[in-house]
Amino acid sequence: MAGNGVRIGVLALQGAVREHLAMIERCGARGVAVKRPSGLSGVSGLIIPGGESTAIGKLIDEYAFARPIREMAVAGVPIYGTCAGLILVAARVKGKHGTILGLADVTVERNAFGRQVDSFERELVIAGIAEQDRPFRAVFIRAPVIEETGPGVEVLARVEEGVVLARDANVLLGAFHPELTDDERLHRYFLEMVAGAGGASGTEV
């Protein structure tokens, strides 16, 4: 199985940390809450969760996470940004925004479904992950959308408003919260990426 024993970090500054850790464990991998940059060493993949991107960005600055996370991404360690995490890993965010890590060649718009729309669900068909006969029930919470993708970016799912799941090499980008359902398919897909990348981060910090 893809996940066996491998250590997956969840950036644990703010947001939906526990739910991702639980999902990782259900998939047979070890979930590690990463609270400081030293916690990145030895993880083979990193999830940046949903929450509030401005708050997480400030804490990324405060604890000097940007450089080691960028180094991990350049070294090919898989990184999965969901919702606020997507905003933080994007190269470009429309409007004013604090820290962004610039790991993926996409332009993101925050709160793209209207500020008044708090949350909603949509059934998504995702190429190679969730086919027509068993779509993925995606939970969107004040969600961003990917408005533009660079030439190297693979689009995995889109809705009327834009792209909601994409992959730029070792960076997976999702606008919705896969950890809030029972559906393990996206975490398993990420663990396959990790298995394919092979190897823990040796980031020394």
Ligand code: GLN
């Ligand atoms: N709208 C939030 C932000 O801009 C993201 C929401 C979420 O992560 N569910 O940070």
